[in-house]
Amino acid sequence: MKRREVLALLGTAAAGLPVSTFAQQRVPRIGVFLVAGPELMGPYREALRELGYVEGNNIQIDVRSAQGHASRLPELAADFVRSKVDIIVASLTPAITAAKNATRDIPIVMAPGGDPVATGLVASLARPGGNITGVSGIAAELGAKSLELIREFVPAARRVGVVVNANDPFSKPLLEQIQNGAKATRFDIYPIMVRGGDELESAYAALAREPVDAVIMQGSLPIQPQVNLALKYRLPTLSNQTNVAHAGALVSYGASIAERGRQIASYIDKILKGAKPANLPVQQPSTFEMTINLKTAKAIGLTVSPMLLARADGVIE
Numbered sequence: 001m002k003r004r005e006v007l008a009l010l011g012t013a014a015a016g017l018p019v020s021t022f023a024q025q026r027v028p029r030i031g032v033f034l035v036a037g038p039e040l041m042g043p044y045r046e047a048l049r050e051l052g053y054v055e056g057n058n059i060q061i062d063v064r065s066a067q068g069h070a071s072r073l074p075e076l077a078a079d080f081v082r083s084k085v086d087i088i089v090a091s092l093t094p095a096i097t098a099a100k101n102a103t104r105d106i107p108i109v110m111a112p113g114g115d116p117v118a119t120g121l122v123a124s125l126a127r128p129g130g131n132i133t134g135v136s137g138i139a140a141e142l143g144a145k146s147l148e149l150i151r152e153f154v155p156a157a158r159r160v161g162v163v164v165n166a167n168d169p170f171s172k173p174l175l176e177q178i179q180n181g182a183k184a185t186r187f188d189i190y191p192i193m194v195r196g197g198d199e200l201e202s203a204y205a206a207l208a209r210e211p212v213d214a215v216i217m218q219g220s221l222p223i224q225p226q227v228n229l230a231l232k233y234r235l236p237t238l239s240n241q242t243n244v245a246h247a248g249a250l251v252s253y254g255a256s257i258a259e260r261g262r263q264i265a266s267y268i269d270k271i272l273k274g275a276k277p278a279n280l281p282v283q284q285p286s287t288f289e290m291t292i293n294l295k296t297a298k299a300i301g302l303t304v305s306p307m308l309l310a311r312a313d314g315v316i317e
Helices: 005-013 043-050 069-082 093-101 142-155 171-185 196-210 223-232 242-248 257-272 294-299 306-311
Strands: 029-034 060-065 087-091 108-114 132-137 159-165 186-196 214-217 238-239 251-255 288-292 314-317
Touching: 043 186, 043 238, 060 069, 069 093, 069 257, 087 093, 087 196, 087 257, 093 108, 108 257, 132 257, 142 171, 142 214, 142 238, 142 251, 159 171, 159 196, 171 186, 186 196, 196 223, 214 223, 223 238, 223 242, 223 294, 242 251, 242 288, 242 314, 251 257, 288 306, 294 314
Parallel strands: 029 060, 029 087, 087 108, 108 132, 159 186, 159 214, 214 238, 238 251, 288 314
Antiparallel strands: 251 288
16 A cells, blocks of 8 residues: 555545544533532533533633622633633623623523523524524523522511612513512512622621611622621511522422523533534523522521421422
């Protein structure tokens, strides 16, 4: 066999080998962009492994969090663009908005994004257009559900505080839904705007002075400081972010984090294989979970009925 034929044969064989075979091949980089902890995106890493992606082998994941400081979001988004990540996976509307302002070229996966059509992130759920697609949260619609749950957990409650992120475009539809739900549940709503984690102490002190009987927390604000302050003032807290009960909230009711993780992984997989975000419809959650933190209930002197415990998908004791 002639030398040219041997080289051609080797080249043809090499073309069929996986990317990980060649050290010179670039490993795809995923930039995970968070507004604040804890991470609310679900077990997407496990879902990626099920699709054949091994972190450190054929995929790299870089995580950046603003730790609740909205002023840091633009620079963190710009850092992802400068480092040329292949996909930005952004959790919650402020991070998605910062990523959108930073790039029109790098695909952005919402994980999730609250009411992305109303906030102008996508053109429509069916055909998002541009470089953004992903998972739509329906936390605004769940605002009324939170009030129904407060009525069950704290039957005597009359006044509900809502800690709202002034830097989050999603705050407006969320608060509107809660106020609409208050008409049916006969609650007085006491919203308090917060511009960052450093204002939470004074916000919760004001809620305690009001006083309110329960608090709805917005997920784009730092959760752990809110939980700690609510415990300090013995205030029952609720959130539409499913895993926030694990951080110490009394109850959380929201989209299944396992389902969300699978959805995020699916978008990453499709985009890495050549799909365009503009052509990938935005998905909405179909499975919801309620988690109750009994340790928190005991700490604030609240008794949870056996009926509510039986309905819960998870109970933290």
